Amino acid sequence: MMDLKFFFSYYICDSVAREFCFLVFKWRPIFMQIIEKDCAYAVEGDVFFAVNKSPNYGQLSGQRLENNRAGERVAVDSRKRNPADFALWKV
Numbered sequence: 001m002m003d004l005k006f007f008f009s010y011y012i013c014d015s016v017a018r019e020f021c022f023l024v025f026k027w028r029p030i031f032m033q034i035i036e037k038d039c040a041y042a043v044e045g046d047v048f049f050a051v052n053k054s055p056n057y058g059q060l061s062g063q064r065l066e067n068n069r070a071g072e073r074v075a076v077d078s079r080k081r082n083p084a085d086f087a088l089w090k091v
Helices: 004-036
Strands: 040-043 046-049 086-089
Touching: 004 040, 004 046, 004 086
Parallel strands: none
Antiparallel strands: 040 046, 046 086
C-alpha cells in the first residue's frame, strides 16, 4: 500500500508546481505586452494595472474612477501610482 504522505508530497505537490510553472510561462508574455503598452507597471515583482490608462475603466460596473475613495476597503499600497490601480500578478 502506498504511503499517503509520500503520495501527497510527491504527486500532488509536484503537479501543483508544474501547473504553477505553466501558468507563469503562459501569462508572462501577456503581462510584458501590457507593460510595454504602458497600461501596467511592475514594482518589486508585482504587476499593477494602471486604471488611468483605460478611458472606459468602470463603465461595465457603472462606477466612476473619481468616486473611488482610497483606503476605504483596503489599505493603500504606497507602491501604486494610483490608489485605484490593481494587481494583475503578485509574488
